Amino acid sequence: MKTGLSIGAAVSDGFLLGFSVPATAQGRYTAIAGDGDLTPRRGVFEPNAFIQIDTFDAITLLVPEVEMGQGIYTSIPMLIAEELEVSLHVVTIVHAPPNEKLFVDPLLRAQMTGGSTSIRYAWEPMRRAGAAARTILISAAAKIWRADAAECRAVQGHVVNSMTGSRLSYGQLVSVASQFPPPEAIVLKQPNEFKLIGTKAKRLDSPEKIDGTAKFGTDFRVPDMLYAVVVSCPVFGGKLVRVDDSNTRKIPGVRQTVSLDSSVAVVGEHKWAAKRGAAALTLGWDNGTSATYSIEKVIEELAAASQRAGVVARKTGDVAKAFDSSKTQISAVYEQPFLAHATMEPTNCTVSVRTNGCDVWVGKQVPGRAVDVAASVTGLPRNNITIHDHLLGGGFGRRLEPDFIEHALRIVKQVAAPVKVTWIREEGMQHDMYRPYYYDAISAALDSQGKPAAWKHRIVGYRPVCASHIQERPRPRRNRGSRRTLVRTTKPARGSRPARGSTHPDRIVERSRPLRSTFVVESFIDELALVAKADQVNSRRNLLRNAPRALHVVNLAAQASGWSTLLAKHRGHGISFMHAFGTFLSMAVEVTVSNEGVVSADRVVCAVDCGLAVNPDTIDAQIQGGVIFGLSAALYGGVPIKNGRVVQSNFNDYRVLRIDDIPHIEVNVVKSLEAPGGIGEPGTAALPAALTNAIFSATGERVRRLPVGNQLRKV
Known part of the structure; x- marks a missing residue:
C-alpha cells in the first residue's frame, strides 16, 4: 500500500x-x-x-x-x-x-x-x-x-x-x-x-x-514475481568454477540459472521449482586454502594470539605490583564458540530492479544500509530506491548485516522480473554471519583475606566472514581501538568502585575483539569465591557493596530463588550478575545433572532493575525469551568447522530448547523511577555463567568451554 x-x-x-x-x-x-x-x-x-x-x-x-x-x-x-x-x-x-x-x-x-x-x-x-x-x-x-x-x-x-x-x-x-x-x-x-x-x-x-495478516518479508508477493533459491560454496572463501544445470532446466517451472562468484541461484515460477532446481545442479568449486581448515586450527591460533599483547581497553592501578606481592594467584581460560543466529524466518529479500528505479521488500534492522547497498549495486540515485519495511521473524543481530540484500540485488539484476530470493534453512545456517569464537585468558591475585587485589583479562576473538554469501577465509583479527561493548561488561557496576587502597582490584583488560564477557567474568568470580572459601552470593555482595542497585538485584535473586536452601544430590544452583545497557540484572539457576552427565535446567529466577518499566509485560517476555535463547546456546550451541565447512545444517543438528526442555522462569522486576535501561540482551548474556556455576555446584566440575554438550563425565 x-x-x-x-x-x-x-x-x-x-x-x-x-x-x-x-x-x-x-x-x-x-x-x-x-x-x-x-x-x-x-x-x-x-x-x-x-x-x-x-x-x-x-x-x-x-x-x-x-x-x-x-x-x-x-x-x-x-x-x-x-x-x-x-x-x-x-x-x-x-x-x-x-x-x-x-x-x-x-x-x-x-x-x-x-x-x-x-x-x-x-x-x-x-x-x-x-x-x-x-x-x-x-x-x-x-x-x-x-x-x-x-x-x-x-x-x-x-x-x-x-x-x-x-x-x-x-x-x-x-x-x-x-x-x-x-x-x-x-x-x-x-x-x-x-x-x-x-x-x-x-x-x-x-x-x-x-x-495471519501480519506481513513478514517472506510473506510478501508482487504480481509476476519469480522465486530464487541460492546455493553457495560450502567452504569459506571458495569460488564457483563450473555449473551444469542441464538437469535443472528439465524441471517444470524453472526459468533460469544465475551464477555469481561463489554462489548460484535457480529462478523459478514458484519456490518449489526453484528448490528442486537447486538440488539438481551439478557444481564445481575451487575450495581454496580453507579446504583443510578446522575448529581445532581456530583454537590453536587463538591460543597463540592470546600470548601476544593487544589493545589495552582499561587499566586501573599498578597491576604488576599487585601480582608480584600476592601469594595466591589464579588463572583460567574460557572459550565461547561460533554461534549461528538461527532466526525462525529464513533469510529472504524481494527485489524489483528497473531502468529507472528499484524496490526492495525486506525485514532488516538497519534500513539505511539497504538503501546504500541498493544504490551501490544498481547504480541508481538514492531517490529512485524504495525500501518497503516488513516485520522481522527474529533478528538477533543477523539482520543488521545487508549482505543478503546485496546478494539478492546482484541476482535480480540478471532477471527480467521481480524476484523473491530465499536462503533455505540449510544455506542460511551454513552461511550465517556467525558470532565470533572467543578465547579469554583471565587471571587474578588475591590479598591475604582472599579478596581480589588484581585482575588481568586478555580476550582474543576470531570471526569467519562468511556473511551469507560474501565469503573469505576466517582469520584472527586484532582490534585497533577500544570498543565499549566489552568495557561495559567488564568494568565494575556504576557506583561500586571503592576508594584507592580498598578491596576493589587493580585491573587490566587487553583484547583484540569486542565481547560481552559476562560468562567469563561471572564464572571467574565464582572460582575466586571458591578459593577464598566464600559463598558465591556473599562474595558478590562484598564486591558490589557500594553499588546499591547492583546489590539489590543480587539480594533479590538470591532471596527469590531460595539460595540458602539445601538441594538434593546431583542438583546445584548458581548465580550471576551483570550491569550493561543501563540495566542491573542478577540471575539464579537451578540444575539437575543425571548420572550420565546430562544437564537439565529446572528453574531460572531473574531480578532486573532496568529503571522505569515502560511495559512490564514486555520485560517479562524479553527476559523469558532471552533465557531460552541463552540456554540453547550454553547447552547446545556451537558451529564447528571441518574441512573449511560448517558442520550443522538445520535445527536437527543445531539444537535449540524444545518446549519440554524449558525451565520454570521467574522474573522479578524492580520498581524504579530511574530512566529506562535496555532489556533485549541482558537476559541472554547473564544466563550461561549462572548455568555453569550451578553445574559446578551439582558436580564439582568447572565448565570453561561452551557449549556444555556432553563434556560432563558420568557420575
Missing part, C-alpha cells in the same frame, strides 16, 4: 519529517511502508516526525525502531500516547522510512535497532513529541474558545475547558493547530501522573500475527 508523506513542523528535539498516512485500523499495527511522495496534504495535523492526526480523529504514530518480536511497536507508542493523552486503542502504528538524518539512534549513531537501545533512546524524544502535540492542541482550543490555555487540559483525545466544560476532539482542532509553530516550552509529565507508562499493555502487533 502506498502512502503520501509531507513535511511537518520541527519539534524542539530536531526531528523534521511528518507523515500523512491513512489510518486503516484502530488500536492496531499496520504494515504500511514509509514510502511515497512528499506532497503536503490538507486536513492533517503533523506537529513532528512521529504524530499525524486527521480531521476524522484518526491518530497515526510512526515508530523509528524495527519490530522483531521485542514489543517495540507497543512500548514506543506508549511513550508518545502518554504525553499526547490518548489511549493505545485509538492509534495506528506505522514504520519509519529509511532516513539516517532524521531517525538516527544517537546511542548507535545510525538508524538501527539493536544493542538494547530502543527505549533508552526513545524515552525522552518520543515523550517530547507527544507533549509538543498536546501543547499545540491545547493552544488551538484556547484560541477557538478565546480562553486562557491554562484553563484547558487534554483528556483522552479531546481538549476540555475546565471553566465551561466545553470539549473539542483532536480532529476538530486539526485546522487551527496546523497553524501553530512548535511550542517554545514543553512540560513532560511526572511519573506519578503516568496513565499508560508502567502498565501492562497488550501488544498492538499481536492481532495481525495471530490472524
Whole structure:
C-alpha cells in the first residue's frame, strides 16, 4: 500500500519529517511502508516526525525502531500516547522510512535497532513529541474558545475547558493547530501522573500475527514475481568454477540459472521449482586454502594470539605490583564458540530492479544500509530506491548485516522480473554471519583475606566472514581501538568502585575483539569465591557493596530463588550478575545433572532493575525469551568447522530448547523511577555463567568451554 508523506513542523528535539498516512485500523499495527511522495496534504495535523492526526480523529504514530518480536511497536507508542493523552486503542502504528538524518539512534549513531537501545533512546524524544502535540492542541482550543490555555487540559483525545466544560476532539482542532509553530516550552509529565507508562499493555502487533495478516518479508508477493533459491560454496572463501544445470532446466517451472562468484541461484515460477532446481545442479568449486581448515586450527591460533599483547581497553592501578606481592594467584581460560543466529524466518529479500528505479521488500534492522547497498549495486540515485519495511521473524543481530540484500540485488539484476530470493534453512545456517569464537585468558591475585587485589583479562576473538554469501577465509583479527561493548561488561557496576587502597582490584583488560564477557567474568568470580572459601552470593555482595542497585538485584535473586536452601544430590544452583545497557540484572539457576552427565535446567529466577518499566509485560517476555535463547546456546550451541565447512545444517543438528526442555522462569522486576535501561540482551548474556556455576555446584566440575554438550563425565 502506498502512502503520501509531507513535511511537518520541527519539534524542539530536531526531528523534521511528518507523515500523512491513512489510518486503516484502530488500536492496531499496520504494515504500511514509509514510502511515497512528499506532497503536503490538507486536513492533517503533523506537529513532528512521529504524530499525524486527521480531521476524522484518526491518530497515526510512526515508530523509528524495527519490530522483531521485542514489543517495540507497543512500548514506543506508549511513550508518545502518554504525553499526547490518548489511549493505545485509538492509534495506528506505522514504520519509519529509511532516513539516517532524521531517525538516527544517537546511542548507535545510525538508524538501527539493536544493542538494547530502543527505549533508552526513545524515552525522552518520543515523550517530547507527544507533549509538543498536546501543547499545540491545547493552544488551538484556547484560541477557538478565546480562553486562557491554562484553563484547558487534554483528556483522552479531546481538549476540555475546565471553566465551561466545553470539549473539542483532536480532529476538530486539526485546522487551527496546523497553524501553530512548535511550542517554545514543553512540560513532560511526572511519573506519578503516568496513565499508560508502567502498565501492562497488550501488544498492538499481536492481532495481525495471530490472524495471519501480519506481513513478514517472506510473506510478501508482487504480481509476476519469480522465486530464487541460492546455493553457495560450502567452504569459506571458495569460488564457483563450473555449473551444469542441464538437469535443472528439465524441471517444470524453472526459468533460469544465475551464477555469481561463489554462489548460484535457480529462478523459478514458484519456490518449489526453484528448490528442486537447486538440488539438481551439478557444481564445481575451487575450495581454496580453507579446504583443510578446522575448529581445532581456530583454537590453536587463538591460543597463540592470546600470548601476544593487544589493545589495552582499561587499566586501573599498578597491576604488576599487585601480582608480584600476592601469594595466591589464579588463572583460567574460557572459550565461547561460533554461534549461528538461527532466526525462525529464513533469510529472504524481494527485489524489483528497473531502468529507472528499484524496490526492495525486506525485514532488516538497519534500513539505511539497504538503501546504500541498493544504490551501490544498481547504480541508481538514492531517490529512485524504495525500501518497503516488513516485520522481522527474529533478528538477533543477523539482520543488521545487508549482505543478503546485496546478494539478492546482484541476482535480480540478471532477471527480467521481480524476484523473491530465499536462503533455505540449510544455506542460511551454513552461511550465517556467525558470532565470533572467543578465547579469554583471565587471571587474578588475591590479598591475604582472599579478596581480589588484581585482575588481568586478555580476550582474543576470531570471526569467519562468511556473511551469507560474501565469503573469505576466517582469520584472527586484532582490534585497533577500544570498543565499549566489552568495557561495559567488564568494568565494575556504576557506583561500586571503592576508594584507592580498598578491596576493589587493580585491573587490566587487553583484547583484540569486542565481547560481552559476562560468562567469563561471572564464572571467574565464582572460582575466586571458591578459593577464598566464600559463598558465591556473599562474595558478590562484598564486591558490589557500594553499588546499591547492583546489590539489590543480587539480594533479590538470591532471596527469590531460595539460595540458602539445601538441594538434593546431583542438583546445584548458581548465580550471576551483570550491569550493561543501563540495566542491573542478577540471575539464579537451578540444575539437575543425571548420572550420565546430562544437564537439565529446572528453574531460572531473574531480578532486573532496568529503571522505569515502560511495559512490564514486555520485560517479562524479553527476559523469558532471552533465557531460552541463552540456554540453547550454553547447552547446545556451537558451529564447528571441518574441512573449511560448517558442520550443522538445520535445527536437527543445531539444537535449540524444545518446549519440554524449558525451565520454570521467574522474573522479578524492580520498581524504579530511574530512566529506562535496555532489556533485549541482558537476559541472554547473564544466563550461561549462572548455568555453569550451578553445574559446578551439582558436580564439582568447572565448565570453561561452551557449549556444555556432553563434556560432563558420568557420575
